[in-house]
Amino acid sequence: MNIYKHEFKSYLKSVGIWSVSIFLIILIYLSAISSISADIQTLNEVLASFPEEFLIAFGMTDMDFSSILGMYGLAFLFCQICLAIQASNYGFSLVSIEERELTADFLLAKPIGRGKILTAKLLAAIASLTITNLVVWVSSFLVINMLNDGQPYETKSLILLLLSIVVFQMFFLAVGVLISLLMKRVRSVTPLSMALAFGMYVISAFGSMLGEDTIEVISPFKHFEPNFIIKNAAYDMPLALISVITILVAIPASYLLYSKRNIHTAV
C-alpha cells in the first residue's frame, strides 16, 4: 500500500499535464472543424458522386463531417495518440526507473515479494491512467454539448468509443512494461514510448489510406478506429480481441520476467 501511494503521488503532476493537453486538443480540434464544417459538407456532396475507388485512391474516404460525431472522430484520433504516448511512457518507466535511478536495491530489499511490488506499481499506473480517461469522458461530453446546440446525436456510439479507451491504454501500458523487462537496460524512456505509440499510429494511418489490411492489424489504432466505431456503433470484434489477448499475454509474462530479473546496481 505504501508503494502504491508513493507511486500514485509521483504520477499526479504528469496526469495533470496530460489531462489538460487532451482537453485542449478536444476543444481546439472540435471548434476548428465545426467552424469549417459547412465548407467541407459542400465538398462532401461533390465527393459523394465519385466512385469509391477514386476516393480511396485520393485518401478521401471516411471524411464525414456532417454530424458532430463525425467531427469528433478526427479529434478523438489525436486524443488516442496522446493517450498512447502517456500509457507507454508509464509502461516503459514502471520498473525500469528504479534501475536507472539506482533505487532498485532499496526497493527490493523491502520485506515484500517482487510480485507485490509489480502489482502495486501497476495499480498506481492504472489509477493514474483512469483519471486521464475520466477527463476525456467529461471533456468530450462537455465540448460536444457546447458545440452541438442541443441537437440529438448517437450517444451509444460515443459511449462505445469512450469505453474503448480502457483497453487502448492497457495495451500500451502492458506492452511497455513487457518490452522494458525484455531489455537489459532502459536508458531513456521517451524514444521507446515514441517509437511504440507513434509507430503504431503511423502504421495504422498509412495503412488504412490504402485499402487492404496487412501489417496494421497489430496496431490498436486500427483495432479501435474512431470512424469505424462511430459509423457502426460497434467494435470491430476480431481486431479488438487482438488488443485484449495481447494485454492478457503481456501482463503475466511481465510478472514472470520481473520475478527472475537480474537487477544491475551501482556497486
Add this chain to the structure above:
Amino acid sequence: MRIYLWELKANYKSLLIYCGISLFFMTVGFAKFSAYAENPELLAILDSMPSAMLDAFSMNAFNLTTVTGFFGVMYVFIGLILSIAAVIWGSDIISKEERDKTIEFSLTLPIKRSTLITAKTAAVLTNCIVLALVTWGLVLVNTARYNPDAEFYSFVFLGMVSLFITQCIFLAVGVFLGSAMKKHKNSGSVAVSLLLGTYFISVIAGLNEDFEFLKYYTPFKYFDPAALLHESKIDLPFVWLSLGIIAVSMVGAYLTYSKRDLYI
C-alpha cells in the same frame, strides 16, 4: 574530434534502429503500392474525369497509380519518422550526460563547453544525414522497378532536401532544449511534445484555407509536396525561416550551455 567519433560510436545502434524502421516502412508501403500501380480500373476512372475537376483538388491530387503520386503521399510519414529521430537525438545527446552521471567527466576535459556542443551537434547531424541518405536510397531502390521518369527523380530530390531541412530544424530545437532546460529529465518530453504539437497543428492547417496562417507555426507545413511536384522548386521564404529557427536555436544552445548549472 575525439568526442565527435566517440558520440558517433555511442549512437550507431540508435541510428541502425531508425534505418531499420525506415526500411520496414518503405517495404510495407511499397508492398501496398504494388496493388495500385498502373491499376487499369483506376486509370479508366481518372481518364473519365474532366481535367478541371482534377485541378480543383490539387491539394490532394497525388495520383496513386504512379510512383510520383505515391511518394507524395508517403512524404508526410517519412517526414514524421525523420523528425522524431532528429528531435530525440538532439535533446538526448546533451541531456544524457547528466542522466548517466558522466557530465563531470566530460566537462573536466581540457576543452570549452562550446567545443563540446559543436562536436556533439556534428555527431547527431551526421546521423541525420546518414538516415536521410538511407531513406532516399530506399525510395530509389523500391521504385526502380516501376521505371520512373526524370521528373520523379527531381521530385524525390527536392522532397528529400526539404525533409532534411525539416530534420535540421527539429535537431537544432532538440539541442537547444537539451542545453536550456533546467531539469535535464524534462528535455526529452518537452522536445517530443513540441513535435506532437506541431504535427497536430499541421493537420488542422491542412483542413481548410481558413487555417492556412497556421502553417508558419509548424515545420511540417513549410514545404508542400504538391508544390514541390508541380512547380519543382522549394519555397525560398520558408527556407530562410527554417534557417532562422536553426540559427536562433543553436545560438541559444551555446549561450545557455556555457552558463549551465549542472545537476550532479
